Amino acid sequence: MQLLDLVNLPKAELHLHIEGTLEPEMMFALAARHGIQLPWNCVVEAREAFRFGTLQSFLDLYYAGMAVLRTAEDFRDLALAYLRRANAEGVVHAELFFNPQAHRAKGISFLTIARALKEAADVIEAETGMTSLLIPCVLRHLDEADGMRMLDEVLEHPELVVGVGLDSSEVGHPPSKFTRLFRRVRDAGLNVVAHAGEEGPPDYIRQAIDELGATRIDHGVRILEDAELTQKVARAGIPLTVCPVSNWRLGGCATLADHPLPRMLDAGLNVTINSDDPSYLQAYILGNYEAVRNSMGVADAQLATLAKASIDASFACGKDILKHENAWMRFMDKGKSRP
Ligand code: HPA
Ligand code: ZN
Numbered sequence: 001m002q003l004l005d006l007v008n009l010p011k012a013e014l015h016l017h018i019e020g021t022l023e024p025e026m027m028f029a030l031a032a033r034h035g036i037q038l039p040w041n042c043v044v045e046a047r048e049a050f051r052f053g054t055l056q057s058f059l060d061l062y063y064a065g066m067a068v069l070r071t072a073e074d075f076r077d078l079a080l081a082y083l084r085r086a087n088a089e090g091v092v093h094a095e096l097f098f099n100p101q102a103h104r105a106k107g108i109s110f111l112t113i114a115r116a117l118k119e120a121a122d123v124i125e126a127e128t129g130m131t132s133l134l135i136p137c138v139l140r141h142l143d144e145a146d147g148m149r150m151l152d153e154v155l156e157h158p159e160l161v162v163g164v165g166l167d168s169s170e171v172g173h174p175p176s177k178f179t180r181l182f183r184r185v186r187d188a189g190l191n192v193v194a195h196a197g198e199e200g201p202p203d204y205i206r207q208a209i210d211e212l213g214a215t216r217i218d219h220g221v222r223i224l225e226d227a228e229l230t231q232k233v234a235r236a237g238i239p240l241t242v243c244p245v246s247n248w249r250l251g252g253c254a255t256l257a258d259h260p261l262p263r264m265l266d267a268g269l270n271v272t273i274n275s276d277d278p279s280y281l282q283a284y285i286l287g288n289y290e291a292v293r294n295s296m297g298v299a300d301a302q303l304a305t306l307a308k309a310s311i312d313a314s315f316a317c318g319k320d321i322l323k324h325e326n327a328w329m330r331f332m333d334k335g336k337s338r339p
Contacts, residue, residue, distance in 0.1 A: 004300035004335065006289045010327040011307035012093040012314045013086055013274055013285050015218050015241035017137075017167070018075075018117065019066045019099060020277025021082040030068035039064065050280050055199050055250050056169055062280060063102060070106060072116040079120035082278075087130045089286040090307075092324045093316050094132045096121075097165055100150050101139045110136060110153040114160040131320045135193060137165035138181065140173035147181050155188055162315040163191030165218065166208070170200040175207040175214075182212040191315050193241075195219055198252065202226035209238065216240075216313060221247055221260050224267065234268035239313035243276035244291050245283035256295035265302065272310040273303075304332060 024046040031038050040046040052058040069075060079096065086094055096117060100110040114134055121132035136154055138147040154161060164185045166178060175182075175194055182192050194208035198219035205223055208214040217223075220240035223230050233240070244259050246252075253259045264271050273292055278284040283291065292298045292306075311324045 002335070004304055006286060006293070006303065007088075007090055008331065009090050009289075009304060009307050010092045010311070010324060010331055011090050011285065011289075012095075012272070012310040012316075012324065013091045014095050014216070014239070014272055014310060014314060015097070015243055015274035015276055016082070016086075016094060017062075017097045017099070017277050018079055018082060019069065019102070020062060020281075021279050022065050022069070022078060023081070023279045026078065026081065027065055027068055030070070030074055033074075034068065034070050036068055038068070050282065052249055052280075053251050058250055058277070058280060059169060062277060065280075066099075066102060067106075069103065070108065072112050072119075075113050075116035076120045079117045080123065083120060083124040083130065083132060085284060087124065087128050089284055091285060092130055092327055093311060093314050093320065094130070095135055095162065095315060096132060097135050097137045097167065099139055099167070100136050100153065101142060101146060104150075110150060111157060111160075114157065118160060129323070131316055131324075133162040133315055134160060135163045135165045135191075136161055137167040138178060139168045140166050140177065140195075141169040144178055144181055147178060148184075151181055151184060155184070158188055158190060161190065163193055165192075166194040166196075166212070167218070168195075170195060170198055170204065174200070174204050175212050179211050182214075186213050191215060193218055197222040198247070198250075202229050205229060205233070209233070214238075219243065219247070220269075221252060221264070223269070224260055224263055230267050230269065234270070237270050239270045239272055239309070240264070241274045241313075242271050243274045243281075243288065244296075245288050246276035246281045248291075249281045256291050259291075259296060261292060262296050262298060265298070270309060270313065271306060272313055273306055274310075 024043040193216045194214045195218040196204040196208040
């Protein structure tokens with residue numbers, strides 16, 4: 001039997017931090033563009049520094065790297081590079097996270113970044129038919145008032161985004177810290193997503209759903225520690241945007257073979273496969289699908305189902321979901337007709 005062609009399998013990427021796609025080559029090019037000194041002498045040295053034991057050790061580097069992102073042009077170039085690469089790996093729809101609060105001190109507004117990312121998304125949609133949406137994320141290590149200032153900017157241009165997320169250092173910063181902020185997000189008619197259960201306990205997943213109104217959970221890999229919550233989330237079909245290579249590289253599991261994804265599937269959870277911060281974690285979406293196939297023994301038929309689930313779990317409009325589902329069905333039909 002022929003292997004499923006994972007490259008061309010139509011899929012959606014729903015957990016992707018655009019600042020986490022900054023490859024060392026572009027980091028050095030932007031540093032030169034703006035006369036910024038990086039803590040490494042060359043691309044090889046930078047890449048060697050991309051070894052992490054925990055979420056925090058990664059985040060320290062992630063925030064240091066984004067210092068080179070200074071202008072609308074930088075964000076547009078970054079997004080164009082990611083979207084082209086993702087599309088070449090079969091991504092038909094992407095939802096891009098970004099952290100406006102992390103750029104404010106450099107004098108770049110939410111509006112500048114969102115418009116630059118949207119410009120890149122429009123270029124790629126015109127070229128390939130791939131669609132993209134934007135989700136600014138609140139930095140949970142800062143206080144709610146800081147996040148509210150970001151939300152004020154977002155709500156002046158809600159048409160630029162499809163929702164608001166919650167990310168950064170998880171432990172000690174529970175979702176409940178942001179109840180008021182996400183009530184405003186929901187009142188504005190925007191979707192809520194939240195990182196929860198990456199390093200934090202299952203109760204953070206519960207809080208994200210019950211107290212913030214999250215309709216999709218980012219990571220959520222610790223959910224199996226709570227059987228009742230697992231059953232509730234599985235029954236409700238709430239999608240979990242899992243990033244297997246990220247979890248492994250940030251110490252969530254000792255080896256890829258130990259990753260809970262197969263057990264999450266057995267529990268009936270609505271899992272999707274994503275890349276998180278592909279430059280720093282050294283795997284784009286294809287690398288993540290390959291890890292699930294090669295290290296976790298998930299069968300090709302199931303991988304195809306997960307790709308379809310990712311399209312259905314997206315916030316794309318009905319017309320775009322239908323378009324991408326049709327691409328998935330045509331791809332699957334072609335596979336059946338091969339000898
Ligand atoms: N978790 C939390 N915050 C993040 C991540 C992540 O995986 N990536 C970028 N910011
Ligand atoms: Zn993430």
